[in-house]
Amino acid sequence: MTDGGATPPASLPETTFDRMTDAFRRAARAAGGEEERAFVIGGQQLVLRTAGPAMLPVLAPALAHLVAAPGEPAGLEVFAWDSASTGVELPAPASTEDGDRHVWQPGVGILTVLDDSRRRAVVWVASAADVPSNEVAAPLRSFLHLAFYELGAQFVHAAAVGRADGGLLVVGRSGAGKSTTALACLGSPLGVAGDDYVLATDGPEPRVHSLYSSAKLEPHQLRRFPHLSGAVVNPDAAGEKPMILLCPRWAGSVSAGFPLRGAVTPRVVGRGPTRARRVGGAALLAALAPSTIFQLPGTGRHTLARIGSLLRHLPCWELELGENVSDIPLALERVLEEARP
Amino acid sequence: MDSVLAVRSPQVISEILDGEAVIIDLETGTYYSLDPIASSIWDAIAAGGSTATGIVEGIAAAYGKGVPEVEAALTPFFSRLAAERLVVTVSGSQAALGPFPKASANLTEPTLSRFDDIQDLLLLDPIHEVEEAGWPARKPDPGDEPA
Numbered sequence: 481m482t483d484g485g486a487t488p489p490a491s492l493p494e495t496t497f498d499r500m501t502d503a504f505r506r507a508a509r510a511a512g513g514e515e516e517r518a519f520v521i522g523g524q525q526l527v528l529r530t531a532g533p534a535m536l537p538v539l540a541p542a543l544a545h546l547v548a549a550p551g552e553p554a555g556l557e558v559f560a561w562d563s564a565s566t567g568v569e570l571p572a573p574a575s576t577e578d579g580d581r582h583v584w585q586p587g588v589g590i591l592t593v594l595d596d597s598r599r600r601a602v603v604w605v606a607s608a609a610d611v612p613s614n615e616v617a618a619p620l621r622s623f624l625h626l627a628f629y630e631l632g633a634q635f636v637h638a639a640a641v642g643r644a645d646g647g648l649l650v651v652g653r654s655g656a657g658k659s660t661t662a663l664a665c666l667g668s669p670l671g672v673a674g675d676d677y678v679l680a681t682d683g684p685e686p687r688v689h690s691l692y693s694s695a696k697l698e699p700h701q702l703r704r705f706p707h708l709s710g711a712v713v714n715p716d717a718a719g720e721k722p723m724i725l726l727c728p729r730w731a732g733s734v735s736a737g738f739p740l741r742g743a744v745t746p747r748v749v750g751r752g753p754t755r756a757r758r759v760g761g762a763a764l765l766a767a768l769a770p771s772t773i774f775q776l777p778g779t780g781r782h783t784l785a786r787i788g789s790l791l792r793h794l795p796c797w798e799l800e801l802g803e804n805v806s807d808i809p810l811a812l813e814r815v816l817e818e819a820r821p
Numbered sequence: 822m823d824s825v826l827a828v829r830s831p832q833v834i835s836e837i838l839d840g841e842a843v844i845i846d847l848e849t850g851t852y853y854s855l856d857p858i859a860s861s862i863w864d865a866i867a868a869g870g871s872t873a874t875g876i877v878e879g880i881a882a883a884y885g886k887g888v889p890e891v892e893a894a895l896t897p898f899f900s901r902l903a904a905e906r907l908v909v910t911v912s913g914s915q916a917a918l919g920p921f922p923k924a925s926a927n928l929t930e931p932t933l934s935r936f937d938d939i940q941d942l943l944l945l946d947p948i949h950e951v952e953e954a955g956w957p958a959r960k961p962d963p964g965d966e967p968a
Binding site for chain 2: 654788
């Protein structure tokens with residue numbers, strides 16, 4: 481595909497962000513127009529504009545539970561295009577200091593450029609068709625992290641489960657059982673606000689806000705949830721974790737968020753009952769902060785302080801995951817009962 | 822002038838929660854958890870103005886132990902902090918120390934646990950802030966400035 485009738489500007493914009501939005505607009509013209517979708521994330525109206533339809537299957541499915549009516553003013557705005565479907569290539573960056581932030585994920589080929597307000601971003605990939613499923617499970621991470629950081633909310637590498645009146649942050653190192661804990665709650669009275677990433681706000685009433693209605697599992701974990709195997713959207717993707725989109729099939733089990741009553745760190749025992757015991761917050765800080773900080777760009781010291789402050793306000797438990805995953809929601813309900821203010 | 826211990830900032834960051842420190846080396850992705858006694862020592866280092874000698878004397882007083890005994894218990898820990906490049910020594914003098922907190926009933930050798938699991942994550946899905954240097958490889962675009 482070529483650039484079509486899209487003409488380059490008479491002179492190049494001064495900032496990298498403006499160069500990216502200019503390229504996006506040319507891409508949209510080349511693709512026959514913009515697609516627009518709206519979502520409410522963490523109380524903010526996010527408007528997603530894509531050049532043609534190619535980027536929608538990359539960015540929209542995991543946000544399906546947060547779809548909002550269009551027309552509201554955008555608190556956050558994302559423009560996205562790919563070169564393969566539009567013929568518009570990535571522009572060169574501006575060479576001046578412009579206050580923009582440019583985040584590059586070479587492993588998955590995603591570039592995110594934020595303007596100096598951190599409320600707007602342009603996302604580019606070479607080919608939408610080549611974006612791995614694991615990115616589809618958790619799109620726009622760099623943007624949402626930096627945008628909500630400015631707004632006082634913290635993007636965290638954690639799951640969260642609970643009821644409308646209170647829930648739990650589920651933190652752990654990779655393989656600790658976060659996804660197992662979250663997915664065990666599907667169909668239970670506890671809703672799932674996320675299996676890998678959620679947004680958390682600190683303060684007198686800490687809250688969790690859902691980001692993604694998706695789940696990733698190790699293949700061996702999928703054997704514990706045979707009813708989910710038919711829902712894997714990437715069964716043939718070599719080297720990727722099986723990924724599940726919870727909407728629309730489990731939309732009733734997805735929560736948009738809740739007040740936080742505590743935090744748990746699961747530990748797979750694999751035998752006996754599932755049970756919880758109170759622990760200090762330091763083990764959870766070690767499980768949560770490093771993996772959050774290193775998966776997200778550039779706010780390390782402040783992110784560590786924020787996560788420390790959040791956990792300081794929450795009672796913490798270790799959750800020993802026993803033989804039956806069906807025991808997990810009941811054990812979590814007992815923890816919530818104990819955490820009741 | 823003495824040698825004061827200092828956190829290797831800004832590469833090394835830390836937070837203490839419930840009396841236990843978590844330390845993260847932003848350069849390497851390695852992170853550490855410290856037991857309560859090690860955390861109390863780390864807290865003194867992070868506050869600034871502490872020499873190894875001052876910390877040993879403070880802990881000896883807090884636990885009612887002799888300085889040589891405490892020095893023997895703490896020296897491996899100070900060496901480990903330096904070997905892991907978590908602290909550096911800078912010239913300065915011991916600041917006036919208040920009573921050292923007694924982090925546990927008995928004095929035991931401070932311990933530091935090291936975790937390297939994040940490094941695998943970094944290799945799998947690295948993330949970089951880029952300027953012109955590091956910008957993704959690109960094909961020429963009609964929007965480019967004429968050569």
